[in-house]
Amino acid sequence: MMNLKLKRREFLQLMGWSTAGATLAGCDLPTTVTLEEGKEEVVAYLSPEEYVIPGVGVWYASTCLQCAAGCGIHGRVREGRALKLEGNPDSPVNRGKLCQMGQSGVQTHYNPDRLSKPQLRKDGKLVDISWDEAWKVLDEKVGAAAKTSGARVAWFTGTVSGHQAALIGEHLDALGSRHHFVHEVINNAVGRAVNQDVLGEAMPRLALDQAKLVLSFGADFLGTWVSPTHFATEYAKFRSGTRGVLVVAEPKMSLTGANADLWLAVRPGTEGMLALGIAHALMQSGVSVPDAARPAVAAYAPVKAAEITGISAQRIEQVAALLKQHSPSLVLAGATVEGQEQGYQAASAVMLLNVMLGNVGQTIVSSGEFPFPQLRPRTGNTRDLVAFAAAAKDKALDVAFFYGTNPVYTAPASLGLAEGLQNIPFKVVLTQFPDETAAQADLVLPVASSLEDWGTHVAAYQPEQGVITFQQPLMEGLYPGTPGVGDALLKLLKMREAQKYGAFNDYFSYLQNAVASLPEQYKASGLTNKQLWEQTLQKGLLTVDSAPGSLKTNVGEITLHEVKADAEYPLHLIPSPRLGLWDGRHANIPWLQEAPDQISKVVWDSWAELHPSTAARLGVREGDVVEITSAHGAIKVKVYVFKGVHPDAIAVPLGQGHEGYGRYANGIGANPLKILSPAIEARTGELALYGTRVKATRTGVHEELVKEGRNNISQRSRKLVVTISAEQFRRTEGV
Amino acid sequence: MRWIQLDRAKREPARQGCGALLVALALVWAMPASADTAAPASIKYPVAPEGAHAGKDVAQPIEFPHDIHTAVNKINCLYCHTYARRSKVAGIPPTSKCMGCHSVIATDKPRIKQLTEYWEKKQPVPWKKVHDVPDFVHFTHEKHLKKFIFDNDELVQNLSVDTVAPVCAACHGDLRTMTVAKKIKPMTMGWCVSCHEKNGGPGDCWACHK
Amino acid sequence: MSLENLTQDWSRYRNGIEEGGFHNYEHRWGMAIDLNACIGCNACSTACYAENNLAVVGKERFSKGHYMHWMRIERYWDEDQAKAEFPDQGANFLPMLCQQCGAAPCEPVCPVAATYHTPDGLNAQVYNRCIGSRYCSNNCPYRVRYFNFWSYPESAWPAPLNLQLNPDITVRDKGVMEKCTFCVQRIRVAKDTAKMENRKIKDGEFTTACAQACPTSAIHFGDLMDAESAVTKLWAKHQVKRHDDEGLPVSTQHKQNPALRGYRVLEELNTDPSVMYLERVREELA
Known part of the structure; x- marks a missing residue:
């Protein structure tokens, strides 16, 4: 797989990874059947690898970048085209499975709206330029900033990790800037803060499969929370055998709620009070409450909690009884809890239940410390969005790089981000697509799709042990000249620190070096560096285990205020x-x-x-x-x-x-x-x-809403989906 | 570099895939009667379907002489068309395969110079497709070769270009008598079906239609 | 003569077992879908789009029912809660795909034999034979046949999206009916490979795109004629039988233990589906 003497493009070519995009022109109409001899060209491989056989798909391991969960993928490649993505069975995250977003990676890659040329703002309009010009402009502009005010350069990205994150860090260091803003709308930043304060770890491991009951306050772990495909595979185990009970309390039914045994429509913003009400009921039944939280728990007797949350006192007591009966359990807080002005307090109230029920150490366990801080994920949040909007408004930035995020689309208008961006003289957007942020850019650099690029990634949620997942190109880039993200970063770094990074032809050789220089204790014994590299690529991941620590249970005071009604905006x-x-x-x-x-x-x-x-x-x-x-x-x-x-x-x-x-x-x-x-x-x-x-x-x-199965709301007494009781299930199939 | 008309094929619902599927240039022509190319009489061959096609002469970028390779130099069809026994697609031999010999053999010949030029420029040779079936047909070379060559003990014991060629010739004509390939069999459904009937091939629609 | 051959086979394929129809099966591909595990996430459906070259039709055509999803997730709400203020349980999800009926209502009505029963127990659709009468979809109680009202290759796969198309399966054109094939192209590869290696297909050596993708492994696929296959064992465990295993009428399941979860959707119509569902399970907490 490797030959250091060749450039990546050359070696891909020698491997027979073809540019499939080249023969698109001149397609016949679909109804024209031409079997006539000599009408079509057949282009043979030049010098294919032994395992490349026309008509037979080859699967390559890589990493899905459709969200930040870090699922491993296998991509089927035939005749130089990536055709289909499936989960990598070796990945502890998704265990061979892949959600619909992950599978759609091919449509992100082949998207007809992808950018193929760099664009520069000239006379107020973005116009296509050559790659040479793009790099030149970049060197000049960032060079000028570096000389005078390197600290006024910023990176604004989505969640990044691995060597990509390391290189962004290096780039900012080279400029003397500390501005790396990391933004995701869908995040669990508040929950991470609570975890950090209470448990001592921001993202501990959640043993869903060990839980006999899961109580979720708006944590849509089957849909959009943290690592959905992973939790779906765990959910399957949770629902088999003795079959765990799922209770979901949220103001709007999520996908997880749609699979609940008991769904509770809680008044928006009162989830924390509901958690305290349940804690109170538990306390009444003899479960001890940490001292610091006792005043808060005492204040919310089920009757009072019922009044506030809209969930009846009987229900609250029932949930408490269920929690006591099904042990260990797991109580989760999601975005609806965290996304309030008192989100931290409310999420703390939810975490309190785990502490009271003894779940910490049983279903919530330490994930240990990932050994390489440079590669750790910079997880996205919205605080950085707010900070960035403020910095832009205050004219604190001269150059901003954007990658993996579209803040002009995601930022609330009230933050004034779009206006603030006018104050940043030079905005560079690395993107595959023209998007709302790219439209505001001064320089748009198209980057390779995730199926064309090299990379390493570290998921924020590590289900089993520390894992670095590897990303390798499944096919030749569709648009020649379009750099990988790592390649673009290296290029930027070479502009600043040529002597340090000049040795690396490209990100590919940089990564190879990175693997070769992995500390010995993490290398499997008896492998040469070449074997290690090949094995890692083949498997798609590198395990770097770290000894798990132990979690704390530092419950602090919880202070929740009443959610006031708003007459104008009800x-x-x-x-x-x-x-x-x-x-x-x-x-x-x-x-x-x-x-x-x-x-x-x-x-x-x-x-x-x-x-x-x-x-x-x-x-x-x-x-x-x-x-x-x-x-x-x-x-x-x-x-x-x-x-x-x-x-x-x-x-x-x-x-x-x-x-x-x-x-x-x-x-x-x-x-x-x-x-x-x-x-x-x-x-x-x-x-x-x-x-x-x-x-x-x-x-x-x-206007009619366009829906699938317009009238399929009720089964109309037909036996389509039949439901039996869990009791019957346990009797006939239970363990 | 490019590979075949991948994209195009898929835009043609009525035809299959990407040319990738059925490109069977090459191979040999079954004229067992011909004296100097006769296979041992004891070998059983498929009962070839009747029918002929008045194929066009297709100009190839390099006038590849099948006859010199097979009839004169006795190179087995499957030596170059090695994918035919490993895949549904026979494929076109990769240029590296040609250069395996022609980096030393006949390097002064004009056709070889042409070939070398492509190789050195790292450009694939833009061969023209001669044999093809529609998009909705599933045809697999490897299974046909298994049945008619590799499961035929007598043939395997006498494996040579002259024993293999008659099998390939059933669909492609005897390429021992051609330079570049020419389509001389109809390759229509009726023609396929008649062969399946004579030689015990499957009659299920979905065995071949996709 | 091939025509004779064709018409004879056709009539045999068209007849039900009670009329001595052709049921000399080589395989009987079947499924078991566990509704206790299904979370309704759509992964199976998207896998199907990727594997089978399904056209995206757009909002307007979708609104007219021209959509093409061979695998869809139906979602129902509990009927006994019609008067409740909130649903106190989640939804009822039902992955619905062609049930590959043993006695398929779609087959006998096709005027041109474009849909027929294969020796693998599948309801085949031969695209280049189909003339688009749509009788089959009108006769399908599961609503799992999809008609190409438009020519999609240009609109659904603008370049370079077309490069994603799977060459192992044709792209259907206007006027043609299409439906789930149990990923027949994967079956074909598995059969070819097994044949090349002079062996039988091993259970689990391949599966359909939907079963492969399912994050909760709710979908099981395999050969119901292979006594050792996981899916056969599931059918046996839940005492669901193909009617012609014992010549029973389809609607008579005679489960010894009615508490077992296996059932087939609308089996009272005597369609003998190849897909067994396992009943959804919920706690009774209300």
């Missing part, structure tokens, strides 16, 4: 993430646009989920367009009447409302992030994503 806006379009980054993938939402079954659109009682009060029915107004803006969305949402809430899914993200994304639906208030979670500085109050008004416009 509804809580829930910008709900979807397994599919995610935070909007996958809106340009046709498969995912056409894949029905798991709950509403809507395709190609945005919608607003309203409880029937709320819809009746507003006088709207499904398909009626409502205007959702916050103090910071308004969007128009079609109504979807749904019982799985609290009457005080209105849920609008994330992902749509793009204006400059290609043919499949543009002009569809609305982006709820735009009208969020800039309210901040008090302890962590994260945006309170679920803390915006809105009102909804009829517009009088009606």
Whole structure:
């Protein structure tokens, strides 16, 4: 697989990895059958590897970059084209499985809206330029900044890890800047802070399969939380044998909620009080409460909690009894809990339950310390978005690099990011696609797709042991000249520190060196560096185990305030993430646009989920367009009447409302992030994503919502899905 | 470098795939009657389907002489078309295969100079496709070769270009008598089916249609 | 004569077993789908799009029912909660694909024999034979046949998206009916490989794209004629039988233990589906 004397492109070529894009022109119409001799060209391999056989697919291991969970993939390549992605069975994250976003990696790669040429802003407009010019401009601009004010250069990225993160760090160090902003809308930053403070580790391991009951407060672990495919494989184990019980409390039914044994529609923003109410019931039944939390627990007797949360006292007591009965359990807090102004306190109340129930050490265990700090993931959050918007507004930055994130789309309008960007004189966007952020750039650098690139990645959630996953190109790049992200970073570094990085022809050789120079204790014995490299690529990952530590149970004081009603804006806006379009980054993938939402079954659109009682009060029915107004803006969305949402809430899914993200994304639906208030979670500085109050008004416009199985709501007494009791299941199949 | 018309094929619902599937240039022509190329009479061959096709002469970028390689130099069809026994697709031999010999043999000949030029420029030779089946047909070389060559003990014991060629010739004509390949068999469904009937091939639609 | 051969075989394929139809099976591919494990996530459906060259039709055509998802997840809400304020349990998810019926209602109505029963127990659709009468889809109780109302190759795969197309399966054109094939191209590769190696297909050596992708491994696929296959054992464990295993009428399941979870959707229609579902399980906490 390797030959250091060759450039990557050359060795790919010698391996027979062909540029499949080259013969596209002159296609016949589909109905024209030409079997006539001599009409078509057949181009043979030049010098293929022994294992490359025309007509037979070859699978290569790599890493999925469709979200930050770090699933391993196997990509099927035939005749130089990547055709299909499946999970890598060797990966402890996804164990051979892959979610719909991961599988759509091929459509991210082959997307017809990909950029093929660099663009530079000239006279206010982005125009295509050559790669030589792009690198030259970059060298000049960053060079000028380096001389005068290197500290005013920033990187603004999505979650990054591995050697990519290391190189970004090196680049900033070379410039003397400390500005690495890391932004993700879908994150668990508040939860990580609580974990860190209570347990001593930001992301401990969760033994879902060991839990006999999982109580989730809006943690959509089957859909959008932390590492969904991993948790889905664990869920399968959790539901077999003795079959664990799943209870979900959230203001809008998530995919996880849609699989619950008991689903509780909790009043938005009161999840913390519900957790305290359950803690109180547990306390009453003899479970001890840590001293620091006792005042908070004492304050929320089930009757009081019921009043606040809308969940009856009997239910609260029932859940407490279930928790006591099914031990060990696992209690999780997700985005709806964390995304409040008192999100940290509420998530702490949820964590308190784990401590009280003795789950820490049983279903929540230490994941140990990943041994290489340079490669550790920089996990995304919204605090950095706020900080970046402020820095831009204050004219604190001269050059900003953007990669792996689209802040102009994701930032609430109230942060004033789009205006702030005008204050940054030189903005460089590394992207595969023209997007809303690229539209504001001064220089747009197209980068290779994840299926064309080299890389190493470290997932924030490590399910078994420390793992570095490897990414290798499945095929030759579609657009010649387009660099990999690592290659672009190396190029930037060479511009600043030629003597240090000049030795590396490219990121490929840099990574090979990195593997060769892995500390001996992490290398399997008896392997040469070449064998190690080949084995690592073949397997797709490198295990670097670290001894797990032990978790603490430092429960602090919990202070929750009452959630006040707002007469002008009576509804809580829930910008709900979807397994599919995610935070909007996958809106340009046709498969995912056409894949029905798991709950509403809507395709190609945005919608607003309203409880029937709320819809009746507003006088709207499904398909009626409502205007959702916050103090910071308004969007128009079609109504979807749904019982799985609290009457005080209105849920609008994330992902749509793009204006400059290609043919499949543009002009569809609305982006709820735009009208969020800039309210901040008090302890962590994260945006309170679920803390915006809105009102909804009829517009009088009606358009049909396009849904799969339009009328398939009820089984109409047909025996389609049959449900039996868990008791019967345990009797006939239980262990 | 490129490989075959991958993309194009897939834009043609009615035809299969990407040329990749059925490119069977080459191979030999079954004229067992011909004296100097006769295979041992005891070898059983498939009952060839009837029918002929008045194929066009296809100009190739290099006028590859099948006859010199097979009839004169007695090189087995499967030496170059090695993918045929390992894949549904016979494929075109990679240029490296040609250069395995022609980096030393006949290097002064004009065709070899042409070939060497492609090789040195690292460009694939733009061969023209001669044999093809539609997009909706699943045809596998490896199974046909297994049945008619490798499961035929007598043939395997006498394996040579002259024993193998008649098998290939059933569909491709006897390339021992051609320079570049020419399509001389109809390659229609009826023609395929008649062969399946005579030689006990499957009659299930989905054995061949996809 | 081949025509004779064809028409004779056709009539045999078309007849049900009670009429002495052709059921000399080589394999009977079947599935078991565990609704206790299914989370409704859509991974199977997307895997199907990737594997089988399914066209994306866009919003407008989707609204007219022209969608092409061979594998879809149906979602139902509990009927006994019609009057409740909130659903107190999750949804009912049902992955629905061609059930590859042993007595398929789609087969006998095809005027041109484009759909027929294969010796593998599959309901085959021969695209280049199909004339688009759509009788088959009208006769399908599961609604799993999809018609190409439009020519999609240009609109669904603008370059270079077309480079993703799987060359092992054809791209269907306008006027043709299509449906789940149990990934027949994968079956074909497995059969070819086994044949090349002079052996039988091993259970688990290949699976369908949907079963491969399923994060909770809710979908099991295998040969119901292989007594040792995992799927055969699941069928046996749940006492679900193909009717012609014992010549029983389809609707008569005679489960010794009715508490077992296996059932087939709409089996009372005597379609003899090849897909067994395992009942969804929920705690009774209400």
